[in-house]
Amino acid sequence: VSVAIVAVGDELLAGAHPDLNSPEIARRLGQLGVDVARVCVVGDQEEELAALLLGLARDHAVVVVTGGLGPTLDDVTRHAAARAAETGLATSEEALESLRRWYAGRGVEMPTANRRQALLPEGARLLANPVGTAPGFQLALGGATVFALPGPPREMRVMLEREVVEWIGANGPAARSPERRMHFFGLSESLFAEGVGPLMDRDAEPRVGCSVADGVLTVVLRSRAPDPERARASLDAATARLRELFLPHLFSEDEPRLERVLARELVQRATTIATAESCTGGLVAALVTGVPGASAVFGEGFVTYSDRAKRERLGVSGALLERHGAVSREVAEAMAAGAAERTGAELAVAVTGIAGPDGGTPAKPVGLVCFATLLSREPRSTERRFPALGRDWVRTVSAQTALFLCLQRLRERPALGGARPD
Amino acid sequence: VSVAIVAVGDELLAGAHPDLNSPEIARRLGQLGVDVARVCVVGDQEEELAALLLGLARDHAVVVVTGGLGPTLDDVTRHAAARAAETGLATSEEALESLRRWYAGRGVEMPTANRRQALLPEGARLLANPVGTAPGFQLALGGATVFALPGPPREMRVMLEREVVEWIGANGPAARSPERRMHFFGLSESLFAEGVGPLMDRDAEPRVGCSVADGVLTVVLRSRAPDPERARASLDAATARLRELFLPHLFSEDEPRLERVLARELVQRATTIATAESCTGGLVAALVTGVPGASAVFGEGFVTYSDRAKRERLGVSGALLERHGAVSREVAEAMAAGAAERTGAELAVAVTGIAGPDGGTPAKPVGLVCFATLLSREPRSTERRFPALGRDWVRTVSAQTALFLCLQRLRERPALGGARPD
Numbered sequence: 057v058s059v060a061i062v063a064v065g066d067e068l069l070a071g072a073h074p075d076l077n078s079p080e081i082a083r084r085l086g087q088l089g090v091d092v093a094r095v096c097v098v099g100d101q102e103e104e105l106a107a108l109l110l111g112l113a114r115d116h117a118v119v120v121v122t123g124g125l126g127p128t129l130d131d132v133t134r135h136a137a138a139r140a141a142e143t144g145l146a147t148s149e150e151a152l153e154s155l156r157r158w159y160a161g162r163g164v165e166m167p168t169a170n171r172r173q174a175l176l177p178e179g180a181r182l183l184a185n186p187v188g189t190a191p192g193f194q195l196a197l198g199g200a201t202v203f204a205l206p207g208p209p210r211e212m213r214v215m216l217e218r219e220v221v222e223w224i225g226a227n228g229p230a231a232r233s234p235e236r237r238m239h240f241f242g243l244s245e246s247l248f249a250e251g252v253g254p255l256m257d258r259d260a261e262p263r264v265g266c267s268v269a270d271g272v273l274t275v276v277l278r279s280r281a282p283d284p285e286r287a288r289a290s291l292d293a294a295t296a297r298l299r300e301l302f303l304p305h306l307f308s309e310d311e312p313r314l315e316r317v318l319a320r321e322l323v324q325r326a327t328t329i330a331t332a333e334s335c336t337g338g339l340v341a342a343l344v345t346g347v348p349g350a351s352a353v354f355g356e357g358f359v360t361y362s363d364r365a366k367r368e369r370l371g372v373s374g375a376l377l378e379r380h381g382a383v384s385r386e387v388a389e390a391m392a393a394g395a396a397e398r399t400g401a402e403l404a405v406a407v408t409g410i411a412g413p414d415g416g417t418p419a420k421p422v423g424l425v426c427f428a429t430l431l432s433r434e435p436r437s438t439e440r441r442f443p444a445l446g447r448d449w450v451r452t453v454s455a456q457t458a459l460f461l462c463l464q465r466l467r468e469r470p471a472l473g474g475a476r477p478d
Numbered sequence: 479v480s481v482a483i484v485a486v487g488d489e490l491l492a493g494a495h496p497d498l499n500s501p502e503i504a505r506r507l508g509q510l511g512v513d514v515a516r517v518c519v520v521g522d523q524e525e526e527l528a529a530l531l532l533g534l535a536r537d538h539a540v541v542v543v544t545g546g547l548g549p550t551l552d553d554v555t556r557h558a559a560a561r562a563a564e565t566g567l568a569t570s571e572e573a574l575e576s577l578r579r580w581y582a583g584r585g586v587e588m589p590t591a592n593r594r595q596a597l598l599p600e601g602a603r604l605l606a607n608p609v610g611t612a613p614g615f616q617l618a619l620g621g622a623t624v625f626a627l628p629g630p631p632r633e634m635r636v637m638l639e640r641e642v643v644e645w646i647g648a649n650g651p652a653a654r655s656p657e658r659r660m661h662f663f664g665l666s667e668s669l670f671a672e673g674v675g676p677l678m679d680r681d682a683e684p685r686v687g688c689s690v691a692d693g694v695l696t697v698v699l700r701s702r703a704p705d706p707e708r709a710r711a712s713l714d715a716a717t718a719r720l721r722e723l724f725l726p727h728l729f730s731e732d733e734p735r736l737e738r739v740l741a742r743e744l745v746q747r748a749t750t751i752a753t754a755e756s757c758t759g760g761l762v763a764a765l766v767t768g769v770p771g772a773s774a775v776f777g778e779g780f781v782t783y784s785d786r787a788k789r790e791r792l793g794v795s796g797a798l799l800e801r802h803g804a805v806s807r808e809v810a811e812a813m814a815a816g817a818a819e820r821t822g823a824e825l826a827v828a829v830t831g832i833a834g835p836d837g838g839t840p841a842k843p844v845g846l847v848c849f850a851t852l853l854s855r856e857p858r859s860t861e862r863r864f865p866a867l868g869r870d871w872v873r874t875v876s877a878q879t880a881l882f883l884c885l886q887r888l889r890e891r892p893a894l895g896g897a898r899p900d
Contacts, residue, residue, distance in 0.1 A: 065689055066687050066689070066698065067687070067689035067691075067696060067698070068501075068517075068689075069504060069513075069514055069515075069516075069517060070504050070505065070508050070513070070514070070698075071500065071501030071502060071503070071504030071505035071508065071514075072501070072505070072689065072691075072696060072734070073501065073689075073691040074496045074497065074498050074500075074501045075496065075497065075501075075517075076496050078493065078496075078519070079490075079493030079494075079495065079496045079497075080493060081493070082491060082492050082493030083492065083493035083494070086492050086493065091491075091492070092491055092492070092493075093491075093520075093521070093526075094491075094518065094519070094520060094526075094530075095490075095491060095497075095518065095519035095520075096516065096517065096518050096519075097500070097516070097517035097518075098515075098516060098517075099515070100687060104515075104516075108516075126667050126668075126671075127667065127668050127671050128667065128670075128671040128678050128687075128688065129678050129679060129680045130678070130685075130686075130687040130688070167668055167669075167671070167672035168672075169668065169671040169672050170668060187865075189668065208690070209871075210865075210867040210868070210871065245548055245549065245550060246548075246549055246589055246591065246592060246611065247589075248550075249548075249549050249550045249589065249591040250589035250590075250591050256550050256551050256552070257551060258551045263552075264552075265488055265489075265522060265550075265552040266550060266552070267487060267488070267489035267490075267494065267495075268630070269489075269494075269495040274489065274494060276488065276489070312494070331760075331781070333760075335767075336764070336767075337763050337764050337766070337767025337768065337772070337776075337779075338753075338755075338760030338761065338762070338763030338764035338767065338779055338781065339760065339764045340760070341759050341760030341763075341764075341781040342758070342759050342760035342761045342763075342764050344759070345757075345758075345759025345760065345781070345783060346759065346869070346870065346873065348834075348835055348836070348869055349836070350759070350783070351783060351784065354759075354783055355783055355784035355786060355787055356781060356782055356783055356784060356786075356787035356791065357759075357760055357781035357783070358780070358781070359753070359760065359763040359767070359778060359779035359780070359781065360778055361767060361772070361773060361776055361777055361778055361779070362773065362777035362778060364777060364778075365777055365778035365821070368820075369778065369791075369820075398790075398791075399787070412770075413770055414770070414771070443632075445632040446632070447768070447770055448768065449631075449632065451767075451768065
């Protein structure tokens with residue numbers, strides 16, 4: 057099954073916000089063994105969308121469209137699909153009835169604007185929306201099947217599962233080549249390429265690809281071996297080689313998010329963590345508490361942005377701040393110690409640095425960030441000089457580094473069940 | 479100038495991370511009055527990318543490609559562009575020299591893998607990369623101009639500015655219709671459409687479009703009036719009408735990010751803020767401290783995830799927690815009061831709720847979130863029952879709501895220079 061995705065909306069096209077639906081759909085279909093071949097973003101233009109749908113229907117078996125099904129006149133997906141199929145639009149009584157029920161369930165009358173949402177291209181199958189007002193539809197276009205889903209992620213998600221995933225299950229995906237993923241932190245693409253050498257050749261088996269996001273280098277290995285056993289052997293050999301080459305950077309072979317790997321490790325070791333943040337301003341705590349069930353490992357964090365907060369909340373001494381400055385390994389260590397002492401957490405991590413754009417000096421430039429961890433009262437600290445690539449970037453990579461340093465310290469200790477990555 | 483953007487990468491296509499380059503390019507070109515007509519995401523496939531480039535070059539004057547210029551063999555943009563232009567590849571001595579200098583400046587020898595980055599399609603113009611190893615290129619393809627830029631955002635950004643923006647300045651963008659934007663919080667698209675009525679008709683002047691992200695409804699008004707004066711009058715009238723209709727929801731007419739509008743308002747009123755967070759776990763503090771210069775208005779935040787932390791750090795009484803539960807307006811008020819008292823901030827905001835997926839009860843379901851603000855010692859609290867649309871969503875919309883409630887409270891007070899939105 058060859059799949060294309062279309063995201064519709066002037067605001068997506070203008071870059072007001074990124075298209076997050078397409079990545080989510082691609083990930084979900086990927087789990088089913090279906091690769092997406094093309095993603096397109098177009099504006100709220102009926103003619104353009106119609107032409108794009110026709111073109112994609114020629115080259116792909118399935119086209120998933122998100123967006124443009126709202127009640128307002130800039131929602132043109134219904135009209136564009138009808139135009140592409142050279143058919144008309146008709147009000148679906150079933151859709152209208154379900155819209156009325158949706159509003160009745162909320163004790164309000166249906167706004168007349170929403171009548172538009174009951175229109176469907178003739179010949180289309182209605183896709184019910186259990187969590188919102190916009191129904192979707194499924195339409196044959198050339199030899200392809202078009203699924204039109206609403207744009208709001210939560211509505212898209214439910215209907216993707218109920219309709220598209222269901223349909224692909226029934227119509228059978230093409231077999232996909234087996235793959236493995238490995239996630240590294242603090243390793244650049246160039247160094248990786250240099251280290252692996254001919255393993256990355258175009259015709260190597262397995263094929264090795266890599267990409268970087270927020271400091272995490274993800275390596276994908278895909279086997280082209282003709283049978284599953286040989287594929288497994290080939291992937292085993294290549295992953296073993298990569299582990300050997302880059303072990304200090306490897307943090308996971310399944311989960312790409314550092315905070316989830318860290319939370320898992322904390323749970324396995326029945327260890328709790330506390331955070332003390334200056335320049336990251338709560339990002340580390342927000343990442344950790346974003347993991348479901350975080351309360352088992354996290355009780356409390358300190359966002360001590362000012363010197364006063366570092367003194368009063370964490371007991372960092374005024375003399376220490378005076379002598380070394382707020383951005384120093386010494387202050388980071390004192391922050392971590394203060395956080396551990398006040399919370400009783402076994403592991404504490406502290407971050408203090410200069411995120412910019414202002415506040416840098418020749419001795420302490422923008423991008424200088426100091427980190428400390430304290431594990432069972434044993435302190436350790438380090439500093440990084442990140443390139444000054446913008447406040448957001450410095451903060452994000454600092455938060456990621458803090459998580460990685462915590463993970464490293466935990467894994468230095470033998471644990472029940474061994475301490476190998478994952 | 480009609481512009482298309484292509485983002486290249488298997489990982490983007492597989493949804494491992496979203497394409498953030500294209501929105502950034504679209505926003506930048508939008509500032510120049512140039513609208514992007516199409517965005518495409520494709521994988522690391524030379525043939526596919528070549529075919530796509532040919533197709534886009536037929537319909538657009540400019541094609542901006544990002545990604546696929548790295549040193550590894552899965553970086554195929556150079557080869558695909560050469561294939562599309564039916565030309566060969568040659569090593570650029572200039573590029574090779576600059577690569578060697580780049581590495582020399584860092585005291586290391588150039589890895590041989592990077593030699594690949596000095597390849598250019600014949601006839602292409604080299605675009606120097608001052609901040610990384612991947613040079614870009616500019617190539618005539620059919621009647622179109624193709625710009626190939628590196629994928630890492632910081633490198634893309636610099637070269638977009640130096641090359642693409644420069645080129646568009648020299649080659650003159652088409653005049654674009656004047657537009658205005660308005661940003662609302664807590665207003666659904668349906669309610670907006672119902673309220674504005676015929677203002678949103680397809681042929682209304684100005685044309686009104688809207689979109690929602692993280693609870694923020696952005697309305698774009700575009701005039702099609704033939705001259706600037708009539709366009710201004712038409713936009714003035716429409717924005718005045720929308721202000722009248724939805725004033726309580728309107729928070730900005732320029733900046734779409736709530737935390738930036740709030741920080742600006744705090745600076746203007748010389749007011750400081752403190753945060754006390756349970757379910758949002760540091761997100762509110764991270765948003766506020768993400769604004770450059772945040773230290774002028776923010777000294778400290780508390781991430782009190784456990785009951786113990788609420789008691790010990792914020793002085794919430796055990797009896798109160800017992801009587802009302804941690805998720806209650808009473809506890810939210812006590813958290814805000816504790817944060818204000820301990821930090822001396824004039825404004826404090828507290829959030830406590832059930833983000834899920836677990837922890838809900840019939841009386842306090844997942845999605846119930848309580849908020850309190852304290853301004854000059856005057857408390858106020860409220861609760862929201864958000865739909866249980868996932869932990870991330872509940873946390874994000876809760877953090878946004880906290881920012882909006884702070885902004886509302888500040889704006890109730892007359893300030894120097896008036897208290898109108900923005």
